[in-house]
Amino acid sequence: MSEVLVVVDHVDGAVKKPTYELLTIAKRLGEPSAVYIGPADKASEVTDKVKKYGAEKVYVVDDAQLKGYLVAPKAEALAQLVEKASPAAILIPSSAEGKEIGGRLSIKLQSGLITDAVDVQPGDGGAPVTTQSVFAGNFTVQAKVTQGTPIITVKPNSAAPEESEGAGAVEEFTPTISDTAKTAQIVAAQPRQATGRPELTEAAIVVSGGRGTGGNFEPIEALADALGAAVGASRAAVDSGWMPHTFQVGQTGKTVSPQLYVANGISGAIQHRAGMQTSKTIVAVNKDEEAPMFELVDFGVVGDLHTVLPAATEEINKRKG
Amino acid sequence: MNIVVCVKYVPDATADRQFESDNTVDRVGVDGLLSELDEYGVEQSLQIKEKAGDDTTVTALCVGPEKALDAVRKALQMGADKGVHVIDDAIAGSDAAATSLVLAKAIEKIGAETPVDLVVGGLASTDAGMSVVPAMLAERLGLPQVTLASVVEFQGDQVRIKRDGDTATEVIGGTMPLVLSVTDQSGEARYPSFKGIMAAKKKPLETWSLSDLGVEADQVGLAAAWTEVVDTAARPPRTAGEIVKDEDGSGATALAEFLASKKFI
Ligand SMILES: Cc1cc2nc3c(=O)[nH]c(=O)nc-3n(C[C@H](O)[C@H](O)[C@H](O)COP(=O)(O)OP(=O)(O)OC[C@H]3O[C@@H](n4cnc5c(N)ncnc54)[C@H](O)[C@@H]3O)c2cc1C
Ligand SMILES: Cc1cc2nc3c(=O)[nH]c(=O)nc-3n(C[C@H](O)[C@H](O)[C@H](O)COP(=O)(O)OP(=O)(O)OC[C@H]3O[C@@H](n4cnc5c(N)ncnc54)[C@H](O)[C@@H]3O)c2cc1C
Numbered sequence A: 001m002s003e004v005l006v007v008v009d010h011v012d013g014a015v016k017k018p019t020y021e022l023l024t025i026a027k028r029l030g031e032p033s034a035v036y037i038g039p040a041d042k043a044s045e046v047t048d049k050v051k052k053y054g055a056e057k058v059y060v061v062d063d064a065q066l067k068g069y070l071v072a073p074k075a076e077a078l079a080q081l082v083e084k085a086s087p088a089a090i091l092i093p094s095s096a097e098g099k100e101i102g103g104r105l106s107i108k109l110q111s112g113l114i115t116d117a118v119d120v121q122p123g124d125g126g127a128p129v130t131t132q133s134v135f136a137g138n139f140t141v142q143a144k145v146t147q148g149t150p151i152i153t154v155k156p157n158s159a160a161p162e163e164s165e166g167a168g169a170v171e172e173f174t175p176t177i178s179d180t181a182k183t184a185q186i187v188a189a190q191p192r193q194a195t196g197r198p199e200l201t202e203a204a205i206v207v208s209g210g211r212g213t214g215g216n217f218e219p220i221e222a223l224a225d226a227l228g229a230a231v232g233a234s235r236a237a238v239d240s241g242w243m244p245h246t247f248q249v250g251q252t253g254k255t256v257s258p259q260l261y262v263a264n265g266i267s268g269a270i271q272h273r274a275g276m277q278t279s280k281t282i283v284a285v286n287k288d289e290e291a292p293m294f295e296l297v298d299f300g301v302v303g304d305l306h307t308v309l310p311a312a313t314e315e316i317n318k319r320k321g
Numbered sequence B: 001m002n003i004v005v006c007v008k009y010v011p012d013a014t015a016d017r018q019f020e021s022d023n024t025v026d027r028v029g030v031d032g033l034l035s036e037l038d039e040y041g042v043e044q045s046l047q048i049k050e051k052a053g054d055d056t057t058v059t060a061l062c063v064g065p066e067k068a069l070d071a072v073r074k075a076l077q078m079g080a081d082k083g084v085h086v087i088d089d090a091i092a093g094s095d096a097a098a099t100s101l102v103l104a105k106a107i108e109k110i111g112a113e114t115p116v117d118l119v120v121g122g123l124a125s126t127d128a129g130m131s132v133v134p135a136m137l138a139e140r141l142g143l144p145q146v147t148l149a150s151v152v153e154f155q156g157d158q159v160r161i162k163r164d165g166d167t168a169t170e171v172i173g174g175t176m177p178l179v180l181s182v183t184d185q186s187g188e189a190r191y192p193s194f195k196g197i198m199a200a201k202k203k204p205l206e207t208w209s210l211s212d213l214g215v216e217a218d219q220v221g222l223a224a225a226w227t228e229v230v231d232t233a234a235r236p237p238r239t240a241g242e243i244v245k246d247e248d249g250s251g252a253t254a255l256a257e258f259l260a261s262k263k264f265i
Helices: A017-029 A040-051 A072-085 A096-109 A218-227 A235-239 A305-320 B036-052 B066-078 B096-110 B133-141 B194-200 B250-261
Strands: A003-007 A031-038 A057-062 A089-093 A113-121 A129-134 A139-145 A151-154 A169-172 A185-191 A205-209 A230-233 A260-264 A281-286 A299-302 B002-006 B009-011 B032-034 B057-063 B082-086 B118-122 B145-155 B158-164 B168-175 B178-182 B205-208 B227-234 B242-245
Touching: A003 A017, A003 A072, A017 A031, A017 A040, A017 A089, A017 A113, A017 A151, A031 A040, A031 A072, A040 A057, A040 A169, A057 A072, A072 A096, A072 B133, A089 A096, A096 A113, A096 A151, A096 B096, A096 B133, A096 B145, A113 A139, A205 A218, A218 A230, A218 A260, A218 A305, A230 A235, A281 A305, A281 B250, A299 B250, A305 B250, B002 B036, B002 B096, B002 B133, B009 B066, B032 B036, B032 B066, B036 B057, B036 B066, B036 B118, B036 B145, B036 B178, B057 B066, B057 B096, B066 B082, B066 B194, B066 B205, B082 B096, B096 B133, B118 B133, B133 B145, B133 B178, B145 B168, B158 B178, B242 B250
Parallel strands: A003 A031, A003 A089, A031 A057, A057 A169, A089 A151, A113 A151, A205 A230, A205 A260, A260 A281, A281 A299, A299 B242, B002 B057, B002 B118, B057 B082, B082 B205, B118 B178, B145 B178
Antiparallel strands: A113 A129, A129 A139, A139 B227, A185 B168, B009 B032, B145 B158, B158 B168
């Protein structure tokens, strides 16, 4: 069976959940090999984690000479690794950076790229078949790569991580980074402040607020905390300066696909729907019964979020005991 | 300064977007427009021109079918100086790699006399929305990639942007020539003024085919694509859910009840 490369999603060696999802998908397609590009001193910690989800090999690429630059050196490193390992496919987390790496890799390797897959399955004897959700979630597209090594970026929540012990054989890989890859410099970086809540794109439950909050996100946050959820926002709420852009759900924000999405005071514009339409269960609270968001919901409450949410939160906390 | 801003013509997101029987996007039957997210690229290009001075040229470049000319026109109306529309039947059905090839060749041709200093793109198209073409262009053109900017600053040939990265807010710096892409956070795009609309009619507009770019027909299009769409299906409409009116707190109880029934509590 051939190797399937999985690019490890992590922050300074702290492995993120999409990594395990990708490893689970890789196992369907071949032998998972994790590719860790990061600080070398965290490699053994990362190895311990990824081998629990089936990584047979762990390629360790020390990022000391890569990290001060945007995207290009990582793409170069991966291209060299692909030449060496000849994998059956390469799976990359579908983050902004992941997609850009995929784009550059595609040109370098003269290989097809598929972005934002929500499912990947083995094809009949050939390239894996991907599922994408397109046009604001109104269409489902199945596609495959027909040239080169399939490069697929996969969205968070695309598979339930399955534990399965892999060998986790560590192989250090030292790429040669060209000078042209070092031309876009990261001059400064300010890590995002931890919110203490789950990450928006990875969360099982997302509670969002829109213009209808009138700028008061307290009821949204309280409900989110009662449910162990991440907090999201519509663009109207972000543009009003109530929430940072990193909380925005939609076409120009994050796409989420949680088990439960609760939209409060959000009308349901197509650009917002584009970011949440594939959520498993959708709930809305809106005082306008004509709001388009109600077309999507499994359950909706026509009412004022400022009274409904605090009461519901209290009720939930009571039930939790 | 010589700036090329890449603008895509897309089917209107608020219209009923469809696929053709060959699984390509219906780009004729549905009304189209300049991808709204590319207005931000035009805006930033114009702001850079305003700061850099009059010897700056902004060329709007679009690869697309006949109607895609509308996207170029809109950019000219906003204030771009020149338009280039690359149109060729062979391009239909191209994937991202092929699209970036055509764009890269066109950028090289635009820069044949005066080298291009800045290639500007948007955050993503509003149809496919892959968010990869600018990175592909940087790779093909061998230029620094300074992408997904929410703030753009430049001084001389130095460009600095703020990028809301996946895990950090970053400041990225590069030296022109480079590829820049901007997000919808970079600042409202201007509306074409009446004067702008009139002036646009007289602005130079070139139409190029693949042979003008030295690209072979078999390098692009559906047949040459490195990816293949095997099936498209409309997502089944969501089944209508239960909607209750909140009266004297009944909404909150019903909501909690629903969440409990689905085991979210
Ligand atoms: C290119 C482009 C990209 C975009 N990208 C995004 C994106 O990524 N994400 C996004 O969200 N939008 C995006 N938009 C904007 C989108 O079109 C909408 O304008 C936006 O989603 C509206 O946000 P909203 O629903 O919060 O506000 P509104 O549409 O104003 O809706 C507010 C809702 O709150 C309800 N309400 C008011 N008060 C209360 C109350 N007390 N209790 C309960 N309900 C109340 C109202 O009935 C109304 O339905 C984009 C637009 C464009 C053109
Ligand atoms: C639903 C759907 C799914 C698709 N999936 C894939 C896939 O998985 N893999 C694949 O290779 N192709 C795919 N395609 C084809 C791909 O969308 C097109 O080839 C497209 O030209 C490039 O990708 P994009 O529109 O996503 O551009 P993006 O990368 O999102 O565009 C970013 C920027 O690039 C510039 N730009 C992009 N296209 C043009 C253009 N034609 N003219 C001028 N400037 C432009 C603009 O500045 C734009 O803001 C898909 C198409 C559709 C409709």
